[in-house]
Amino acid sequence: MTEAVANAPTVASTVRAMRRAGAGNDAVPAATVGTWARTFMDRLYGPQKPVRYECRPSHTVEPWLPATHGDVLHARSRGLTVRALYLHPKAERPAKAHRFRDGACQDCHEHDWMAGPDCCPPTPTPDHRAALPFDPLWLREPLEALQQIAATKVINHYDARRWQTETTYLLERLDQYLKDTQA
Ligand SMILES: [Zn+2]
Secondary structure (H helix, E strand, O other): OOHHHHHOOOHHHHHHHHHHHHHHOOOOOHHHHHHHHHHHHHHHHOOOOOOEEEEEEOOOOOOOEEOOHHHHHOOOOOOEEEEEEOOOOOOOOOOOOOOEEOOEEOOOOOEOOOOOOOOOOOOOOOOHHHOOOOOHHHHHHHHHHHHHHHHHOOOOHHHHHHHHHHHHHHHHHHHHHHHHHHO
16 A cells, blocks of 8 residues: 555544534534545545455355455355455435536536535426427317318308307417417
8 A cells, every 4th residue: 555545534534524514613624625525525425446356155253354356256166255344434326417517517517516416406487388288189170171161162151150169269369378478
């Protein structure tokens, strides 16, 4: 282990520093808080390598013994249960990971230096146009009638009254819809 790695802050050392600052009632510089947050993010949520592998025969309660590289690779054929031991506690996976680009998340727009582990994009504002106040299918019959009338240039008294009522209703609904969605 190199000197730099040995002196790198760990989750434990960070918690210790935080508790000391809390107990001392000290004002903590923003840069220090930033370092704490970075340590937690890296150590808890970043990629971690196990510090040690241990194994024991499967379905037994025998003591765990150090596993060789081969034990890990061929655990199944050797009938071994392997466990990986990490230096830092494993954090739960975020429900949704950030997608950072140019220092900001593309989904929630948080900056990478202040974002938490979970990505919580704002709920999109509902588009009123999606909520049609009427079924577009209702337009089919009047339009077909109009097509028919245009082709034959004939309309009887009964149909004329019927289509006048129908189209008036639909035009009113359409006007209301246009008024509502302009706001
Ligand atoms: Zn995000």
